[in-house]
Amino acid sequence: MPKSSFVEDLKVDLAPAKQCGVERVRSQMGADDRTALDAAFEKIRDKNSSYKSVQTTGGYTYKWLHDVLTKHGHVVSIRSVTKHSRKLCACDVN
Numbered sequence: 001m002p003k004s005s006f007v008e009d010l011k012v013d014l015a016p017a018k019q020c021g022v023e024r025v026r027s028q029m030g031a032d033d034r035t036a037l038d039a040a041f042e043k044i045r046d047k048n049s050s051y052k053s054v055q056t057t058g059g060y061t062y063k064w065l066h067d068v069l070t071k072h073g074h075v076v077s078i079r080s081v082t083k084h085s086r087k088l089c090a091c092d093v094n
């Protein structure tokens with residue numbers, strides 16, 4: 001590794017923080033799957049946005065979505081699902 005100065009090392013352009021796991025599997029899906037996935041996230045967000053919708057969308061949880069993704073071979077952590085749903089993930093920063 002070539003020697004570089006302290007200043008040069010700190011100025012380097014790093015790639016964005018790890019790509020969101022959800023976006024990684026989402027980008028590999030077909031259009032129909034992607035649309036359904038986005039809709040599922042909306043349902044979870046709705047659920048968490050008001051008390052009323054908690055009653056009507058009770059089954060839509062992070063765990064539920066994670067289970068469905070896993071069942072269909074989409075390997076992603078529940079932490080990624082949670083972060084993506086709360087828009088705290090890397091792909092929503094951009």
Ligand SMILES: [Zn+2]
Pocket residue numbers: 020021022023083084089090091092
């Ligand atoms: Zn994301």
